[in-house]
Amino acid sequence: METVAPPTNTAHERHSFVIQKVQPALLGLMDGSVSTLAPLFATAGITHNPMSAFYVGLAASLGAGISMGLAEALSDDGKVTGRGSPWMRGLITGGATLLGGMLHTLPFLLSDLTAALHIAYIVVILELLSIAWIRYKFMDTPLAKTVGQVIVGGGVVFAVGLWLGGT
Numbered sequence: 001m002e003t004v005a006p007p008t009n010t011a012h013e014r015h016s017f018v019i020q021k022v023q024p025a026l027l028g029l030m031d032g033s034v035s036t037l038a039p040l041f042a043t044a045g046i047t048h049n050p051m052s053a054f055y056v057g058l059a060a061s062l063g064a065g066i067s068m069g070l071a072e073a074l075s076d077d078g079k080v081t082g083r084g085s086p087w088m089r090g091l092i093t094g095g096a097t098l099l100g101g102m103l104h105t106l107p108f109l110l111s112d113l114t115a116a117l118h119i120a121y122i123v124v125i126l127e128l129l130s131i132a133w134i135r136y137k138f139m140d141t142p143l144a145k146t147v148g149q150v151i152v153g154g155g156v157v158f159a160v161g162l163w164l165g166g167t
Contacts, residue, residue: 020084021092022138024072026131028093031068032100033127034154036060038161040105040120045165050116054108061101069094103127128154 039060044053073090076083083089104127107119128150135146 016082016084018138019082020078020089022134023083024089024092025096026134026139027072028065028068028096028098029100029127029131029134030150032061032064032097032102033104033124033131034100034157035064036101036105037124037154037157038164040108041117041158041161042164044108044113044117045162048113050108050110050113053113053116054105057101057105057108061098061105064101065094065098068097100127124154124158 036057040053040057043056044050047053069090071090072093073086075086077086078084078089104120104123107116107123110116110119129147132143132147132150135141135150136143139146
């Protein structure tokens with residue numbers, strides 16, 4: 001029977017960093033970036049008012065950030081799973097969720113809806129590509145596979161928002 005050597009300090013430190021910091025941040029970025037798309041773009045399309053879209057995006061981002069932060073903090077205490085401090089993971093997840101939702105919401109502070117939409121479209125593409133790169137870099141997911149998964153997932157939600165908003 002072959003014995004498996006324990007991970008080196010460097011491998012263990014990387015594993016701890018990924019499971020305690022990167023994974024909660026990635027979870028938050030993915031949720032914030034994707035879950036706010038449909039309400040934001042539907043509101044923009046229905047109201048044709050960038051400020052209304054901004055407030056919906058802000059509300060969705062704050063609500064999702066609080067919800068995801070609490071869910072992550074309360075999911076486990078980290079002792080059994082080795083996932084570290086629950087409150088730190090909750091802060092990371094909640095903050096990343098807020099950030100992910102607000103990045104494509106900020107363009108709606110512009111008074112020109114068309115300009116806001118075009119900038120927001122570009123930001124969404126950059127968000128999704130950034131998420132794919134983080135998955136590739138830290139989660140050892142093949143780049144083509146992760147880009148495909150993230151673009152398809154985000155694209156479906158984005159399309160739903162456009163469809164509901166009639167834009």
